[in-house]
Amino acid sequence: MNYLSILSNHLKKNRDRSKSFHVLKAAMSGAALVATADGIACARESRRTKELIKSLDALALYDPGLGLRIYMDTVNALNKNQKKGTASALEAVLDVKDEPENAAMVVMMCQAVSEADGHIDGAEKASIDRITKELGISGDDVRRFAHENDARPTSIEGVESLRFQSCGG
Numbered sequence: 001m002n003y004l005s006i007l008s009n010h011l012k013k014n015r016d017r018s019k020s021f022h023v024l025k026a027a028m029s030g031a032a033l034v035a036t037a038d039g040i041a042c043a044r045e046s047r048r049t050k051e052l053i054k055s056l057d058a059l060a061l062y063d064p065g066l067g068l069r070i071y072m073d074t075v076n077a078l079n080k081n082q083k084k085g086t087a088s089a090l091e092a093v094l095d096v097k098d099e100p101e102n103a104a105m106v107v108m109m110c111q112a113v114s115e116a117d118g119h120i121d122g123a124e125k126a127s128i129d130r131i132t133k134e135l136g137i138s139g140d141d142v143r144r145f146a147h148e149n150d151a152r153p154t155s156i157e158g159v160e161s162l163r164f165q166s167c168g169g
Contacts, residue, residue, distance in 0.1 A: 020058065020061065022092075022095040022096065023058050023059070023095075023096055023099075023102050023105075023106075024053075024059055024062050024066075024067055024070065025070055025092045025095065026092050026093045026094075026095050026096045026102065026106050027052075027053075027056075027058075027059060027067075027105065027106050027109050028049070028067055028070040028071040028074060028092075029070075029074050029088075029089040029090075029092035029093050030089070030093045030106045030107070030109060030110045030131050031045070031049045031052075031071055031109055031110060031113045032071050032074035032075045032078060032089055033074075033078070033086065033089050033090070033093070033110070033127050033131065034110040034113050034114045034124050034127045034128055034131075035049070035071075035075060035113055035114075036075055036078045036079065037114075037121075037123040037124045037126065037127035038121050038123045038124055039123075041075045042116070042117050044116040044117050045113050045114075045116045045117060046068065046071065046072070047116070048112060048113050048115075048116035049067070049068065049071050049109075049113055050064050050067070050068050052109050052112060052113070053067040053068070056105060056109070058101075058102060058105055074088075074089050074092075077089070090131075090134060093106060093131055093134065093135065094134060094135070096135070097134070097135050097136060100137065100141060100145075101145055103135040103136075103137050103141075104137055104141050104142045104144075104145035104146075105145065106131070106135070107128065107131060107132050107135065107137065107142050108142055108145070108146060110127070110128050110131055111128060111142075114127075114128060
């Protein structure tokens, strides 16, 4: 491969990153909202978030360290001022509202993060329900996205049992 090809590939990758940075921020913000819903973002939720950054195509363009910094900054903002932190995180999540595949991926990521500590408590479920409702998607949308993208079972465990407010369940 010649230097011109290397440079061209590098520029294309950077352009792709800049076009989809809002997706990374939405996913990290959603994960932080769910992780802090029960009052504490545990290390297992942070590890799960990092694993998902590496494994989800929409996020794999990014260094997991960058994604984790966005996640931790959002967790810290939520811990510092719950009301302002929540408003800011939801604003970031809503940046993918008009992108059904990315919105479904954010919900799936929230689901996977909520399961990292072994169970989904009521506060985490309520947070996922709120995110799903705000994004205007249904459980069926999430399952369809998972099926079409051959999502690993560990990233959507429990989606069937979720009660999504936006689908009237």
